[in-house]
Amino acid sequence: MEALKNHYTKAHPPKPPEQGNQSKSYAEAVKSNDKIDNPLNDSGALEEIQHDQIPHGNSLGGVSLENIQIEEGIPAIKFSMKEVESLSQSCKMLMVGKFSHGRPHLDKIRRVFQSLSLRSGFMISVLDQKHILINLFSEEDVYRMWIRGTWLIENFPMRIFKWDHRFNVEKESSMAPVWISIPNLPIHFFEKDALFSIAQVMGRPIRVDTATLGKTRPSCAHVCVEMDLAKHHPNRVKIHNGDFGFWQTISIENIPLYRNLCSKKGHSI
Numbered sequence: 117m118e119a120l121k122n123h124y125t126k127a128h129p130p131k132p133p134e135q136g137n138q139s140k141s142y143a144e145a146v147k148s149n150d151k152i153d154n155p156l157n158d159s160g161a162l163e164e165i166q167h168d169q170i171p172h173g174n175s176l177g178g179v180s181l182e183n184i185q186i187e188e189g190i191p192a193i194k195f196s197m198k199e200v201e202s203l204s205q206s207c208k209m210l211m212v213g214k215f216s217h218g219r220p221h222l223d224k225i226r227r228v229f230q231s232l233s234l235r236s237g238f239m240i241s242v243l244d245q246k247h248i249l250i251n252l253f254s255e256e257d258v259y260r261m262w263i264r265g266t267w268l269i270e271n272f273p274m275r276i277f278k279w280d281h282r283f284n285v286e287k288e289s290s291m292a293p294v295w296i297s298i299p300n301l302p303i304h305f306f307e308k309d310a311l312f313s314i315a316q317v318m319g320r321p322i323r324v325d326t327a328t329l330g331k332t333r334p335s336c337a338h339v340c341v342e343m344d345l346a347k348h349h350p351n352r353v354k355i356h357n358g359d360f361g362f363w364q365t366i367s368i369e370n371i372p373l374y375r376n377l378c379s380k381k382g383h384s385i
Contacts, residue, residue, distance in 0.1 A: 210279035211250040220270035290346035319343035
């Protein structure tokens, strides 16, 4: 029997171990490495994960995966601002509705939206007990919803926020549509391009009111801008008007109060 075993071993020698570094997927690395699978040691302390234990530059089903980095011994995925902007393109018409004092049933909310005569369709889904996600398909609808600010649905006030990549249900966005007044502006500046150029010092211009565009109220121009309430804004701007310049006053109409400490507008919760 022993002779037969020796004969089989000579005829079929065991395969040598494979040489070279074999790339693993993250799932394989997690499965084969206890430190990644469970970063806590027996005493409950967090063990540091070595950088060479994490695979890099993987793909899954033809989809490119971001490199895994290590921060304080924990795997971390980093997306650049350029990548975030690209990923956010499909979300640029998303709004967030917040109910601070109770929320009606989702079907009732949808029925109210159906009665608003929006230019395009909409989709509404629940984020949590206080927040709903509103997906609009027309920029005009976005600004209509946002500029109004608060909507009453089944006697429940709903405040509207514009979604951005920093959105967090625990914090209210500091971005808000705000009307600014530009008093005693020379009448030849009552053109959209000129007004947007002036208003951009306060934020991203959104629209000009009808009376301003029609020059029916030449005493004051009104422009709505997307403003960061957490930042300081100037109350005047220097305008170079051909061969001379002048200081132009800009005032903010009914600016909402934003509290940086709690990331809330006014005393809302």
